[in-house]
Amino acid sequence: MLQAFADYMSYHLFGLSPASHLGAAVNFFIYDTIKIFLMLALIIFLVSLLRSFFPAERTKKILSHKREFVGNILAALLGIVTPFCSCSAVPVFIGFVESGVPLGVTFSFLISSPMVNEVALVLLWGMFGWKIAAIYISTGVSVAIVGGIVIGRLKLEHLVEDYVYNLKMGETEIAALNWKDRMNYAWGYVIDILKKVWLYVIIGIAIGGLMHGYAPADFLVKYAGRDNLFAVPLAVLIGVPLYSNAAGIIPIVNVLMEKGMAMGTVLAFMMAVTALSLPEMIILRKVLKPKLIAIFVGIMSVTIIFVGYLFNFMMG
Secondary structure (H helix, E strand, C coil): CHHHHHHHHHHHHCCCCCCCHHHHHHHHHHHHHHHHHHHHHHHHHHHHHHHCCCCHHHHHHHHCCCCCCHHHHHHHHHHHHCCCCHHHHHHHHHHHHHCCCCHHHHHHHHHHHHHCCHHHHHHHHHHHCHHHHHHHHHHHHHHHHHHHHHHHHCCCHHHECHHHHHCCCCCCCCCCCCHHHHHHHHHHHHHHHHHHHHHHHHHHHHHHHHHHHHCCHHHHHHHHCCCCCCHHHHHHHHHCCCCCCHHHHHHHHHHHHHCCCCHHHHHHHHHHHHHCCHHHHHHHCCCECHHHHHHHHHHHHHHHHHHHHHHHHHCC
16 A cells, blocks of 8 residues: 555656656655654554653662673663663763662663664564564674673773762652553653654655665675675774664665665664764763773674674574
8 A cells, every 4th residue: 555655656646767766766765754654653652651661760770789691681671662862871871870770781771772772673573574673682682781791891980970970869759650641651752752753764764765766786785795704894884973763774774685785784784873873972971981982882893793794694
């Protein structure tokens, strides 16, 4: 039904040729825009209902004083269903440290929350199938656990800005919500998130449409294909300075895979964009000293590159 509507708009209403580059790009843009926004609205609503059971205060209480490894696993899993973006990095970090959450456990949460996006998970499932979605969530959680454990073992608490340990944010009482409150919260969250991400999604779809219609397959395969030994680190290097949430990067991921880029390389690019964005590093500078940020970026880059090579090898 959606494809038929996209075909009608592209080839009948706009009079474009299905064989033309512009026709293919416009058709891709119309189809993916409608599909992704419909899926986003439904998924965000359902996930928001789940999130209403895990407010930030409850998450901090669950993670406080958890031991290494167990705490890292729990933090990485909670990061999937807990609202977080780069703009909330500073208050979340301060709140966790002040509440007694170990530094390594805190980083597992900070890595997992933007990287393992539940919206992106369901979109990947719908576009590529459950196997690709499972690869995405398993690798994302693994990176968060390993990264947090490494940072915890390095004992880098002295590289957190001193004022963070002196702040006392206090405990906030968690109000009980009835189902009406949860439904209102979920609907409000849908509106709020769509307002924040719609432009990124449109830009992502537009870039994906241009790549789908115009980018020659042999160009992408040449520089980021399976035969290029340096494709994975190159993808990470390109992804770090970019900024997009996981939902906005999905259309680009779709086209990259269509054009022949290996799954591990695409996965590494997606993780670099969502978990190592330059704006997030700038915001985290308010609570972390430059050396810790550099260590964090280094650990994450090496881990993501390893994951990219591993999945390229596993998937042939």
